Amino acid sequence: MRSAAALLVDCLATQGCDRIFTVPGESFLAVLDALPDQPAIDVVTCRQEGGAAFMACADGSMTGRPGVAFVTRGPGATNASIGVHVAHQDSQPMILFVGDVARPMQGREGFQEVDFPAFFGPICKWAARIDDPARIPEYIARAYATAINGRPGPVVLSLPEDMLIEQVPISLDPRPFVTRATQAACPDAMQALFDLIADAASPIAIIGGAGWNTKAREYFQQFAERVGLPVATAFRRQDAIAPSSPVYAGNLGYGPNPKLVERVKNADLVIAVGARLGEATTDGYDVPSLEHPGQLLVHIHPDPEELGRVYRTDLALCCAVDEFAECASLWEDSGIIAFDAGAQAHAEWLEWATPHSSDAALDLAACVAAMRDMLPADTMIANGAGNFAGWWHRYWRYDAYPGQLAPTCGAMGYGVPAAVAAALRYPDRTVVAVAGDGDFLMNGQELATAMQYGANLIVVVVDNGAYGTIRMHQEREYPGRVSATNLANPDFAALGAAYGAWSARAETTEQFLAALAEAKERMGLRLIHAKTDLERIAASGATISGIRERAKG
CATH class of the missing domain: 3.40.50.970 (Thiamin diphosphate (ThDP)-binding fold, Pyr/PP domains)
Incomplete structure (x- = not known):
């Protein structure tokens, strides 16, 4: 037999967790006791739960695997909620574990008790409480799958302190390493996209966001440079393409280059890859506008719930952005004559950014x-x-x-x-x-x-x-x-x-x-x-x- 907390820690290690950010609390002492026995996991003690959650959010954005934070109930969890909100709106994978009141105390407004699934539900992808220690492997695997699939985001799991000290059979093993489910772009949709680009007079791409990684950066840059497509980055996604790329047009959001704003407004084809086209990127849903008359909008995103959710979309591709980028870079029969607009947009950005x-x-x-x-x-x-x-x-x-x-x-x-x-x-x-x-x-x-x-x-x-x-x-x-x-x-x-x-x-x-x-x-x-x-x-x-x-x- 071993403690549920030890099983939890082993499940995290199996999923590749190598670092935990925490402000320690008495509600998850059993986890703190189990961590020294798992040398694969580095423990970083922070000074405030908001800082710990921000560190986990940032770690997830760098690795593509969920950043992990542990905080205690009540004020610990509410302090950490800011990091959950950021991970949600930034589409970054993260898991927040919250030490919770013992199961017999639930529903009595026990010391620092909060209904965490209700509290965190609106700002995360999934919020739940693990009441049965035998289901820990199931919950951890699901948490990882939820955090990294589709539009990445945060998961919150509360851990009743009495559940963590229960004994479970040593034979209860962690579930295998969870990988991101990827979906390639539909060939017919890719052909339709290339037809639209070939017919366009002034296209532009807006990139960066859900699931963006080095592969997406490399391949999309190759594709854009091949066709001379101007590429703007979504708000605070400026590393989505190399700034030295001859088609990089600058960043949208707050304080962008006015010439870039006009270029987006005057484009006859907007290709959004990974970006949600949120309020900041689009300057209040105006660049481009929600209905974008006179413009066609192609939206590529790994989560079907984001496609057509806010913007009228003329062509939607539900696929992993890195798979889409690789497919685009290798597409042969495109019939596209390279645009001069990419170089022009880059020159405008260089002037603005000097x-x-x-x-x-x-x-x-x-x-x-x-x-x-x-x-x-x-x-x-x-x-x-x-x-x-x-x-x-x-x-x-x-x-x-x-x-x-x-x-x-x-x-x-x-x-x-x-x-x-x-x-x-x-x-x-x-x-x-x-x-x-x-x-x-x-x-x-x-x-x-x-x-x-x-x-x-x-x-x-x-x-x-x-x-x-x-x-x-x-x-x-x-x-x-x-x-x-x-x-x-x-x-x-x-x-x-x-x-x-x-x-x-x-x-x-x-x-x-x-x-x-x-x-x-x-x-x-x-x-x-x-x-x-x-x-x-x-x-x-x-x-x-x-x-x-x-x-x-």
């Missing part, structure tokens, strides 16, 4: 340009939410895959935990967390986790003394009436040093470049506190005073 100097004391465009010059091309950039991220989205080159960790749902506090997960997953690559001041203070305590596990990363805290994105909207809607958006911040360099990091403060571009040069030569945790001017609110060049005056006018 940093232009400003008179700001600390010029973020120049800082990003210096990072590109000083750091390796395969550097990974992780960021949370805020206007600060716009400078990296516009000027950084996401050269490697995976190379971008950024929440498409706009969750603050994601960058530092995601960077910790990336540094542990890729110890030989340079990892940079970029965070705004408000953003950093959501989960900056995970610097302690970085130090504890020897994570090798650079943190750049962009400090303008405000919740900048909200301030920008505030000035647009209620010009000059500032409320609740100003921040009194700590000395972030001193805070980083308190965690044990090498740190520096930069108030000018020259100071930032000097700090970056020194940080590059060091190892371990490094933090640069970049003090910026709130007036310079966006990478587009927008200023607070300009927004205010236009709003008043």
Whole structure:
């Protein structure tokens, strides 16, 4: 006999789980007791459940297998819910295990009791409670299959603490390793797609999202370059194609190149591959519009429930995006004459993405340009939410895959935990967390986790003394009436040093470049506190005073 918790841990190992992120709780002590007996699984102790869930979400996005987190019931689970929400909207595989009240206590509002299937159901693919320890192999296999198949996403399983200590027969084995169910593109649908491309005058592709991986990147890029198809990436999916590709047209979302927006609006054929075409990517379902009159829309997605769900779709292909990309790259009888539009769109992006100097004391465009010059091309950039991220989205080159960790749902506090997960997953690559001041203070305590596990990363805290994105909207809607958006911040360099990091403060571009040069030569945790001017609110060049005056006018 062995404990149900030991069986659970063995099931995770069988599914290839090699790392768990956790904030320990008394509700799953039996699991904590079983983990040292399973050396294949590394345990990372975090400082807040939201940070642990963000790390698991990021880990899943990098590996394609579910990132795994364990938290306790009540406040532990509710803290972790933000990571579940991000994994859901970002279509990333993740499994959250929640220690739960004992089965005899259920339904009595026991200590920290929450109905977890009801609580998490709307923001995950599947939420359930394991009451019978003999069914643990079944539940774990189903959790993995659910998380990775179709549109990837999060699963939440609650674990009653008395169930975990029950004894089960040693002969009760884990189920075999679960692989992603793939479906190739229909040949007839592929021929129809190529016919549409051949008849188009101004096609464009929007890529990145569910199930995207290195195979999809390589093969779709080959196909697009062969036919000269302009390729835009969905919001915060900029590593879906190499920026050096002669057909890369830039990224959609917040603050895109206006010429790219016009190109999408004027396209007669839009090919969406993997992308949900969500609100951020389409600027409120306007680029393209929901009914897109005068345009044809082809949507390729691994989950049939996403096809035709929001947009009117003229041709839907339900298949794995990497299988589709490979099929497209090998298609022979296409009859397509190569377009010039791909090269034109790429030239427009290069012009847009070339940093232009400003008179700001600390010029973020120049800082990003210096990072590109000083750091390796395969550097990974992780960021949370805020206007600060716009400078990296516009000027950084996401050269490697995976190379971008950024929440498409706009969750603050994601960058530092995601960077910790990336540094542990890729110890030989340079990892940079970029965070705004408000953003950093959501989960900056995970610097302690970085130090504890020897994570090798650079943190750049962009400090303008405000919740900048909200301030920008505030000035647009209620010009000059500032409320609740100003921040009194700590000395972030001193805070980083308190965690044990090498740190520096930069108030000018020259100071930032000097700090970056020194940080590059060091190892371990490094933090640069970049003090910026709130007036310079966006990478587009927008200023607070300009927004205010236009709003008043």
